[in-house]
Amino acid sequence: MAPATPELISPRSARVSAARRLAKRNFRGKERLFLAEGPQAVREAAAHRVDGVSTLVELFATVEAAERYADIVGEARGAGARVHLASEEVVADISTTVTPQGLVGVCRFLDTPFEDILAARPKLVAVLANVRDPGNAGTVLRCADAAGADAVVLTDASVDLYNPKAVRASVGSHFHLPVAVGVPVDRAVEGLKAAGVRILAADGCGTDDLDDELDKGTMGGPTAWVFGNEAWGLPEETRALTDAVVRVPIHGRAESLNLATAAAVCLYASARAQRASGGCRSVTKS
DSSP states (O other): OOOOOOSBOOTTSHHHHHHHGGGSHHHHHHHTEEEEESHHHHHHHHHOEETTEESEEEEEEOHHHHHHTHHHHHHHHHTTOEEEEBOHHHHHHHOOSSSOOSEEEEEEOOOOOHHHHHHTOOSEEEEESSOOOHHHHHHHHHHHHHTTOSEEEEETTSOOTTOHHHHHHHTTGGGTSOEEEEEOHHHHHHHHHHTTOEEEEEOTTOSEEHHHHHHHTOOSSOEEEEEOBTTTBOOHHHHTTSSEEEEOOOOSSOSOOOHHHHHHHHHHHHHHHHHSTTOSOOOSOO
16 A cells, blocks of 8 residues: 555645634634644544534644554544645644644634533632633643533633643643633622632632631532632732632742642642532542
């Protein structure tokens, strides 16, 4: 059998140009499409469905990657995505990474209306308020997914959910749990409170200690954690909206924790409390 040859070899082709433009936010918003790079993200995109329709629309793969990840390419075709064998130059032109892995998918937007998240009666939610770094946003999304959270909410002042760096940092978690975007922080808090969710602000200067909250047994109910900006945290007006402002205790000599680490600690603390006897549910799989 003759070796496969790429069908797309020119970065200037219309198909390639359309995909490359999705690296820019205004084009993503106009087309409601985004890029997912690498085997893990593409596999998750191919498996993800909304109303029976696959999230993966198109896949660009080098010949080498198509051979190495033949199962993923097969899943993409099975999902109805258009699969293009492309030269390494073309894939590198579409990719936003320094060392592309040979697979770049074009995916449909998959954010969830905030009202749908509330209607599902969530038990654990991460709210990102004024989070500007896409790597942090994607990592918090990954942490929320790992902790078994029901949803993530990005406020209107936060980074774009579909920024390529955010998508890479989530390592496929974009496709695992509902995410609402563009929600004003006051609306997010008010809506979650009305749904019976306790709102906790994560802040290094908080008056309440996370260890104390766990010892008091107050963490077992439905909870939303609000995480603020990487540099200045949460403004006073946002903290005032919440039920408590909680700090992660620093037992050693570190000055502070970064956003993603603090989010992981807080979300896992809630997940553990909710699993415990008397908690509202289990977040583990049997």
